[in-house]
Amino acid sequence: MSKVISIFIFILFVFILSSCQQSDVNPFELDIDFYTQEKTLINMTDNQKRALYQEMVFYESAIKYESQYIHIQSQETLSDPLDLVFNQTITTNYKDTFDFRTFEALDLNAIGYEQLIDTGGLSGRLRLFLQLLDDFTDTYFTSEISLSNPPFRITAEENQVMATNEAAFELPVLLDFSIDITPETLINFIDPQITLLDVYEMMYGHMLSVPIIIDNVIQGVNIEATIEVVIVDGYVVYATIQSDIDTLTIPVGGLIDNTETLDVSLEIMILLDFLYERDAVLLPSANELNTFERVDAFTLPDVTSIFGN
Numbered sequence: 001m002s003k004v005i006s007i008f009i010f011i012l013f014v015f016i017l018s019s020c021q022q023s024d025v026n027p028f029e030l031d032i033d034f035y036t037q038e039k040t041l042i043n044m045t046d047n048q049k050r051a052l053y054q055e056m057v058f059y060e061s062a063i064k065y066e067s068q069y070i071h072i073q074s075q076e077t078l079s080d081p082l083d084l085v086f087n088q089t090i091t092t093n094y095k096d097t098f099d100f101r102t103f104e105a106l107d108l109n110a111i112g113y114e115q116l117i118d119t120g121g122l123s124g125r126l127r128l129f130l131q132l133l134d135d136f137t138d139t140y141f142t143s144e145i146s147l148s149n150p151p152f153r154i155t156a157e158e159n160q161v162m163a164t165n166e167a168a169f170e171l172p173v174l175l176d177f178s179i180d181i182t183p184e185t186l187i188n189f190i191d192p193q194i195t196l197l198d199v200y201e202m203m204y205g206h207m208l209s210v211p212i213i214i215d216n217v218i219q220g221v222n223i224e225a226t227i228e229v230v231i232v233d234g235y236v237v238y239a240t241i242q243s244d245i246d247t248l249t250i251p252v253g254g255l256i257d258n259t260e261t262l263d264v265s266l267e268i269m270i271l272l273d274f275l276y277e278r279d280a281v282l283l284p285s286a287n288e289l290n291t292f293e294r295v296d297a298f299t300l301p302d303v304t305s306i307f308g309n
Helices: 002-021 048-052 164-175 183-189 191-196
Strands: 040-042 063-074 083-093 102-111 124-132 139-147 152-162 199-203 206-214 222-230 234-251 262-273
Touching: 048 191, 048 206, 124 164, 124 234, 139 164, 152 164, 183 191, 183 206, 183 222, 183 234, 183 262, 206 234, 222 262
Parallel strands: none
Antiparallel strands: 040 199, 063 083, 063 262, 083 102, 102 124, 124 139, 139 152, 199 206, 206 222, 222 234, 234 262
16 A cells, blocks of 8 residues: 555656646747747638637736837939838836836938928928836926928927826827837737738747738828737737838828828838847936926927928
């Protein structure tokens, strides 16, 4: 009897030991680039694809980095030199172990913007730059608007700070330049396109790739794009949205208030990265933050004189 018990205890010990060794993959502890792994297309039924897609979850325990890059450029003619570049990065910290909660930068550069807004005859390069830093207690807001057309350059800047709980009501109005086509908002477009979804097996995790249509960037225009999602143990660690179109016609009123149709090329690249490590060079120093003016409400620089208003 004791021999049987000894064998049972030994088997139980081996089982416990093997169970402890079979731990889930933690992508934060692996020094690999999940997105560039070798991929093998696998055959799955629509129901299997849907099950894999519906089991996806997003991390909320680390830093999330989100980058949007949109470039609209007219054909290379002297008559319509539109060159519009929208670049936005948002870093969100889900841990309390760092000295910031969110860090956001928005950079909007344009040439030929007189086709979109009334500039009173002025032309050149117009730039709007916004930077936002939330350190849990205070929110710092940097804004710069500049107009350059050699030999002149006009610039207006503001550096402001206010309590974070008060800033929450101010910023949605000032930061309403973003285009809401992030991977998280478009992830729901996968389900209706489930028959077109390709699933790739990798050494660590799976990649899902599916064509989608974006219809909220240019009014009246459907933009073909591709969304790719990397999943490790059910968790989304990367997601991208890409579109590269050589010839696209923007109808009247399709982009801000253009009064004529515009023949352009379009490039969209959006990245969502949960494995991002904070780059300290992005953050302003404490000495720089001390120079910010404490205000009751954030405002953009006064550049009404640029357009004669």
